[in-house]
Amino acid sequence: MKTARAGLRQCISAVILICGAVAISYSQTSPIQISATTSQANAGTAPTTLTLQDALERAKKINPEYRAAVTEFGLAKEDKVQSRAALLPNVNFNSSFIYTEGSGIPGVGRYIANNGVHEYISQGDVHQEFSFAGVAEYRRTLAAQAVAKAKSEIAARGLVVTVVQAYYGFVVAQRKYATAQRAQSEAQRFFTISQKLETGGEVAHADVIKAEVQFQEQERGLKEAELEMEQSRLELAVLVFPDFNQNFAVVDDLQIPEPLPTFAEVQTAAANYNPDLRAALAAVREANQEVAVAWNGFLPTATVDYFYGIDSNHFATYQVDPTTGMRVNSLGYAGTATLQLPIWNWGANRSKLKQASLRREQAHVELSFAQRRLLANLQNFYHEAQTAREELESLQHSAELAAESLRLTTMRYQGGEAIVLEVVDAQNTLNLARNALNDGQARYRVALANLQTLTGTL
Numbered sequence: 001m002k003t004a005r006a007g008l009r010q011c012i013s014a015v016i017l018i019c020g021a022v023a024i025s026y027s028q029t030s031p032i033q034i035s036a037t038t039s040q041a042n043a044g045t046a047p048t049t050l051t052l053q054d055a056l057e058r059a060k061k062i063n064p065e066y067r068a069a070v071t072e073f074g075l076a077k078e079d080k081v082q083s084r085a086a087l088l089p090n091v092n093f094n095s096s097f098i099y100t101e102g103s104g105i106p107g108v109g110r111y112i113a114n115n116g117v118h119e120y121i122s123q124g125d126v127h128q129e130f131s132f133a134g135v136a137e138y139r140r141t142l143a144a145q146a147v148a149k150a151k152s153e154i155a156a157r158g159l160v161v162t163v164v165q166a167y168y169g170f171v172v173a174q175r176k177y178a179t180a181q182r183a184q185s186e187a188q189r190f191f192t193i194s195q196k197l198e199t200g201g202e203v204a205h206a207d208v209i210k211a212e213v214q215f216q217e218q219e220r221g222l223k224e225a226e227l228e229m230e231q232s233r234l235e236l237a238v239l240v241f242p243d244f245n246q247n248f249a250v251v252d253d254l255q256i257p258e259p260l261p262t263f264a265e266v267q268t269a270a271a272n273y274n275p276d277l278r279a280a281l282a283a284v285r286e287a288n289q290e291v292a293v294a295w296n297g298f299l300p301t302a303t304v305d306y307f308y309g310i311d312s313n314h315f316a317t318y319q320v321d322p323t324t325g326m327r328v329n330s331l332g333y334a335g336t337a338t339l340q341l342p343i344w345n346w347g348a349n350r351s352k353l354k355q356a357s358l359r360r361e362q363a364h365v366e367l368s369f370a371q372r373r374l375l376a377n378l379q380n381f382y383h384e385a386q387t388a389r390e391e392l393e394s395l396q397h398s399a400e401l402a403a404e405s406l407r408l409t410t411m412r413y414q415g416g417e418a419i420v421l422e423v424v425d426a427q428n429t430l431n432l433a434r435n436a437l438n439d440g441q442a443r444y445r446v447a448l449a450n451l452q453t454l455t456g457t458l
Helices: 002-027 053-062 064-087 132-199 205-240 261-274 275-298 347-416 419-456
Strands: 049-050 090-099 118-130 248-250 301-312 317-320 327-328 332-340
Touching: 049 053, 053 064, 053 132, 053 205, 132 205, 132 275, 132 332, 132 419, 205 419, 261 275, 261 327, 261 347, 261 419, 275 347, 347 419
Parallel strands: 049 248
Antiparallel strands: 090 118, 118 301, 301 332, 317 327
């Protein structure tokens, strides 16, 4: 009987050693890539493999917030084109026919404003308007374009943060699912072992109950991990696929953390490339030009028109004078010049000036706030990234210690100094350490993306 028990104990020890070796090997290699099974994945087509850059490029094409900002930038560019065109001469062609009831005298109509019974007008018109307000309006559209461009960049950097969170959230969810699979398998194995030990009289029934509770807990954890992975997959699919494709896989590059620049480099980049600050500065320039436009409403406006063509009683390039019989050329030119002086408009110009001044004051307030917020966010985001980067080494070391603890606990069990549940506890500690490392790696990537919203690509 003792020989049988000793043989059984040696078999169990060998199983535990194999489990410990598998756990240690898992802790020293990159996490397993697990893709959830979906209806699309079972369609028989190969999944699309996405890198982070692929996901960003796809998201820029379909994200409504980013596309709205890009559209606003495009509209601002066209406003500038139209404003510039208003400063330049434009050419039109006018063609019309005026019929007037006759007065009984040949060629004379009843309406004195008209030049004859039949009047044909067909002429080109070169029109030019000179206005200080037009120049100020053009400068305002330039500033508005700069504002729209900065806001489109703000939207682009915000989209980067959103995609990074979803992308690495899915990567971490896959890792946790792999960890939960392994933990569930180990718990099931140890539960079986405890049952065999109870049958051999080696352990009490209480150990079997605890092992079963542990196994059920790991089963629930596996289901929760699978649910979290599916939710992460759906979140990323919404961002990057216009047809809501779920048959895709992502590249896990969390093992290679990007370097963190010095704070001095970050400050320099933020001063030169921060879109929030550029948008606030451009908004101030736009508000200043709005004030100039309002002031120019008090100034005169001049217009010049040059006409060439016919304005004749016959639709022809020449005609015969009925009284003299001479041929008269109908083609000719004419010009007009107009100077308009604003005198009285019931205070409308003054009201516009007051509105523009209020907008300018608000733009200065927003600029001051943007500067203060930039300084605060710069330090906050940098410290967050720095802390996350420094904790990566600690988290990696903790995972290594947890793997070593599992190895030593397995050796103690082999020597009869530990029980099965101590090995289970060591395995749980290793699982927690691996999950913490995964979360820490994703946290650093998200922190770096947040920092780059202020500085651009570092």
